[in-house]
Structures are given as C-alpha cells and as structure tokens.
Amino acid sequence: MKSEKQQEVMLEDVSGVQKAAMLMVALNVEAASAVLKHLDPNDIEVISAEITRVKNIPSKVADKVIEEFYGMVTAREYVLEGGLDYAQAVLEKTFGAPKAVEIIEKVKRLTTLKGFDVLKKAEPTQLINFLSKEHPQTMALILSQLSPDQTAAALKELPEDLRIDVAHRIATLGKIAPQTLKQIEHVVDEIAGLSMSQSVGKLGGAKCLAGILNRLNVTLTKDILNKMEEIDPETAYEVKRLMFIFDEIINISDKDLQKILREVDRKDLALSLKIADERLKEKIFRNMSERAADLLKEELQYMGKVKLKEVETAQGRIIDIIKNLEEAGEISLNMRGGPEEVYV
Numbered sequence: 001m002k003s004e005k006q007q008e009v010m011l012e013d014v015s016g017v018q019k020a021a022m023l024m025v026a027l028n029v030e031a032a033s034a035v036l037k038h039l040d041p042n043d044i045e046v047i048s049a050e051i052t053r054v055k056n057i058p059s060k061v062a063d064k065v066i067e068e069f070y071g072m073v074t075a076r077e078y079v080l081e082g083g084l085d086y087a088q089a090v091l092e093k094t095f096g097a098p099k100a101v102e103i104i105e106k107v108k109r110l111t112t113l114k115g116f117d118v119l120k121k122a123e124p125t126q127l128i129n130f131l132s133k134e135h136p137q138t139m140a141l142i143l144s145q146l147s148p149d150q151t152a153a154a155l156k157e158l159p160e161d162l163r164i165d166v167a168h169r170i171a172t173l174g175k176i177a178p179q180t181l182k183q184i185e186h187v188v189d190e191i192a193g194l195s196m197s198q199s200v201g202k203l204g205g206a207k208c209l210a211g212i213l214n215r216l217n218v219t220l221t222k223d224i225l226n227k228m229e230e231i232d233p234e235t236a237y238e239v240k241r242l243m244f245i246f247d248e249i250i251n252i253s254d255k256d257l258q259k260i261l262r263e264v265d266r267k268d269l270a271l272s273l274k275i276a277d278e279r280l281k282e283k284i285f286r287n288m289s290e291r292a293a294d295l296l297k298e299e300l301q302y303m304g305k306v307k308l309k310e311v312e313t314a315q316g317r318i319i320d321i322i323k324n325l326e327e328a329g330e331i332s333l334n335m336r337g338g339p340e341e342v343y344v
Contacts, residue, residue, distance in 0.1 A: 014065070021050035022065045071095065071103045124153040136162065140169035144208050152215035155224075164227040171209040171228070171235045206235060210243035217312075221245060244322065246272060246315040250280045252322075256331035257287045263321045270299045271314035274306060 014022070024032040024047065036044050074094070075087050091100035127150070131139045143151045143166065151170075155163050213221045222245070229236040240248055249257065261269070261284070273281055273296075281300075285293040325331045 014061070017046055017050050018054075019065045019068070020047050021054050022062055023069055024051055025054050026062055026066055071099070072106060075103045075106075124150070124157050127154050128157040136165045137169050140166050140173060143212075144170045144173055144205075148208075148211040148215050151212045155212065155216065156220065160223075164224055164231070167209060167213070167224045168228045168231055168235065170212065171206045171239050172232070173208070174205055206238040207242050210239050213239065214243050222247070244319055246319060247277065247280060249318075249322075250277070250283055252331070254283075254287050256325075257283070259331055260318075260322055260325060261287060263325065264318055266296070266299075268314040268317050270296060270303065271306065271311050272318055273300060274303060274311050275308070 024035065027035070036047070039047070071091075075091055088100055088104045091103055094100075095103065127146075131142060131154075134142075139162075143154055146154070155167065158166060213224060216224070225236055225240060225245070228239070249260075252260070269284070273284065285297065288296065322331070
C-alpha cells in the first residue's frame with residue numbers, strides 16, 4: 001500500500017489533461033456531460049481520448065484531483081470577489097497557510113494569461129484585425145501565447161515587413177521592457193476584462209518561434225529566417241538550430257551525415273533533393289559510395305514533376321530521423337561557434 005507521500009509524488013506526475021479525465025470519471029455521467037458541453041470541441045476530443053486511458057487509478061489520487069479542483073474553483077470565486085490577497089486570506093482559514101499559498105500560485109499561473117482565451121477562439125483574419133493597430137512587440141507577445149498553428153496562420157496574414165519584425169520579436173521576447181508589459185496588460189484587459197498584474201515570466205523565445213515556423217510552408221519559412229538573419233544573425237541561428245530545416249543539413253559534419261544517410265530511405269532522399277540547393281546535393285553525393293551517388297543522380301535526372309507537398313513530406317521524414325539520432329546521442333546538431341562557423 002502506497003504512503004501518502006508516494007501518492008503525492010504520483011499526483012505530481014499527472015498532467016492537466018489526465019486530471020480533467022479523472023475528474024470526469026469521478027463525476028456521474030449527467031454531471032460530466034454537463035461540464036463537457038461548456039468546453040471547446042478540441043478540448044473535448046483530447047479529454048475524451050484521455051478518459052479511455054483512465055484505468056486503475058488509486059482512490060487517494062482521484063480524491064486529491066477532486067480536492068485540487070475544488071480548491072481552484074473556490075479560489076477563483078474569492079479572487080473575483082475581492083482579489084488575490086482577499087482570496088489567500090480566506091483560503092488560509094479554510095485550508096491552512098501552506099495549502100492556500102499552493103492554490104493561489106496555481107491560480108496566478110492560470111489567470112496570468114487568461115485574457116488570451118478570447119483570442120484563442122479567433123480566426124486568423126479576426127486576430128490580425130484586432131492586432132493591426134498594436135505595436136509589433138504587443139503583437140509578438142500575444143501571438144506567442146497562442147498555439148503554433150494559430151500563430152503560423154496569423155503570420156501568413158501579415159504584410160511581409162511586419163511579419164519579419166513580429167517573428168523576430170517572438171524569438172527575442174525574453175527581453176521585454178516593463179513599459180511594454182504595461183501596454184500588453186492594457187490590451188488584454190480590454191479584450192477579456194481580466195488583470196495580468198502578476199508576473200508574466202519568460203515569454204516567447206527561439207523555441208517558440210521554431211515551433212511556429214515549422215507550421216509554415218518552406219518558402220515562407222526561408223524568407224522569414226533569411227531576413228531575420230540580416231537583423232539578428234545570432235537569434236536566427238538559434239531558431240534554425242531548434243527547428244532544423246532541411247537546408248541546414250549542409251552544416252552537419254560529414255561523419256554525422258554518413259550516419260544519417262544509412263538510416264534514410266533512398267526514395268525519400270531522391271524526393272527531398274528535388275528542390276535542394278546544388279551545394280547540398282554535392283555534399284550528400286560526397287558522403288555516399290560512388291555507386292550509390294551515381295544511382296541517386298540518375299534517379300534525380302529522370303524524375304518527373306512531383307507535388308511540392310510530397311517533397312516537403314519526404315524532407316520531414318528525413319528531419320525526423322535526424323532529430324531521433326540527435327536525441328539518441330548518435331549525432332550532434334550543435335555546429336559549435338554559432339552562425340559564424342559552418343561545417344561542410
């Protein structure tokens with residue numbers, strides 16, 4: 001039988017979606033159905049899928065989830081009634097000081113960016129119409145808080161110059177000035193009527209932009225990265241490293257490239273090189289046996305027209321292989337020295 005401390009450790013490992021699924025299972029069918037009706041269709045789909053995986057949950061863990069939910073609902077009511085200080089004072093009387101602090105911290109994290117919920121339901125055109133009069137830094141902060149798919153769709157709607165500016169700002173959002181934060185607070189308060197007076201913490205960043213650019217087509221991604229490189233080579237390099245676009249294979253060492261080529265399907269390799277730069281093709285030919293390189297060249301020579309989507313899909317499969325090899329420690333994508341040093 002697990003101790004209470006072990007139960008708490010187990011609960012820490014449970015994700016938010018898993019907790020939501022546990023809560024739905026704990027409720028009766030009518031109550032769970034009534035709750036789900038108020039959720040976004042995408043959330044319903046995710047939670048429903050998780051419900052099918054909820055099995056053999058210890059009763060104490062389920063009780064902890066329900067207790068946490070009750071504490072959060074209670075805290076939110078108190079926050080709306082009299083603010084965070086009032087909520088914490090009341091919660092301390094109900095749950096004790098340590099538990100009250102824990103609940104309030106969770107409420108802060110959830111409500112800090114709650115104003116973005118309204119924007120998360122907006123279409124790309126609606127989103128850009130709303131943001132069009134805002135400073136690019138404001139646009140960057142708000143877009144960085146949406147899903148990568150939604151942000152990618154919104155970036156497509158922006159004029160080219162503004163698109164590059166906003167993309168660069170998303171990648172460097174960790175450097176926000178206090179006055180900019182105040183402006184953001186005002187915008188989000190207007191749209192959702194909620195305060196962002198709590199600390200927002202680190203926002204955006206190169207990883208955030210990499211996830212967004214992975215959702216855009218190859219041409220648009222290259223354009224954004226090339227122009228960003230002119231503005232800020234260091235940040236552009238970091239974004240490239242994190243998202244790893246196909247063209248960056250040219251910067252991988254020959255030794256690592258040979259490992260990659262051993263794992264790649266020949267048909268995928270031929271397709272992926274259909275639109276590749278000649279320098280990249282030559283690098284790949286150099287790292288194959290003479291016979292394999294000749295066969296690949298012949299296949300490329302006689303390849304007819306293919307859909308761009310097929311080429312990008314093949315490139316995506318090769319990138320997946322590269323990422324898997326990197327995660328396994330077989331190769332390194334960190335081309336030491338940053339953008340100034342290129343390994344060929």
